Amino acid sequence: MLHSIGILGGTFDPIHFGHLRMAQELAEQFELEQVRFIPAAVPPHRTLPQATTQQRAEMVSLAISGNPLFSLDTRELERTGPSYMVDTLIHLRTELGHNCPLVLLLGADAFLGLPTWHRWQAVFELAHIAVAHRPGINLNAQSPEMPNSLREEWQQRHQDHLPASAFGSIVLREMTALDISASNIRTTLGQHLNPRYLSPDAVCDYIHIHQLYQKDPHAT
DSSP states (O other): OOOOEEEEEEOOTTOOHHHHHHHHHHHHHTTOSEEEEEEOSSOTTSOOOSSOHHHHHHHHHHHHTTOTTEEEOOTTTTSOSOOOHHHHHHHHHHHHOTTSOEEEEEEHHHHHTGGGSTTGGGGGGTOEEEEEEOTTOOOSTTOTTSOHHHHHHHHHHBOSSOOSSSSOOEEEEEOOOOOOOHHHHHHHHHTTOOOBTTBOHHHHHHHHHHTTTOSOTTOO
C-alpha cells in the first residue's frame, strides 16, 4: 500500500508553532507517512524573505528535529526563478511516481488565494489539497470570500475523507487555533521583544545568535 506524503510549502521566515502544529494535526488525521517542509526561494506572491535561503532552511531543520514525521526538502531553494508549487509537485511526481498520493497542506487563507497561483488548476492533477481551518470557520461552497473559479473546483472535488487516489480532491479539517504569524514574530523581534513560545526554542536561539529581524518593519 502506498502511503500519502504531505507537502507544506512557505517562506518560513521564520518557521513557527502554527506551521508545526498544522503539519502534525493533518499528518495524524490523514495518516500521512511524512510531511515535507519545502521553503520557497523566491515566493511569487509576497516580498522576498528577510532571512537568507540557508538561514531559513537551517531554522526549519532545527524546528523539525526529533520528529520522524517531518523532513526538510530544499528543492525550491536550489531552483532558479519563482518558486511555483506546481513545478515542485511536478518534480515530486517524477521522483515518486504517478500513483503515490501527495497531499498539499494549506491554511484556509492560502486556499482561498489559490486562483492567484501560477497554473493553479494543474495542482489538482498532481495532489490532493488538505485545508486546515480554525474552529468556527464554516468554509463551504456558499462562502462569500471564495472566488467563483475556486467554488467550481470545490463543488467537483470536495470530499469528507481523503480518497485512496493519488490526487484530485479537496478535504477540510478543523485545527487547533494558534494565532501566530511570521510577520508578527518579525515585528516582535524588530521591537526587541522576546519571541519565545511563538517558535521552538532552537529557532529563537538561532535568530538571536544570527541577529535576524532586528529592524522594526513598522518603524518610521
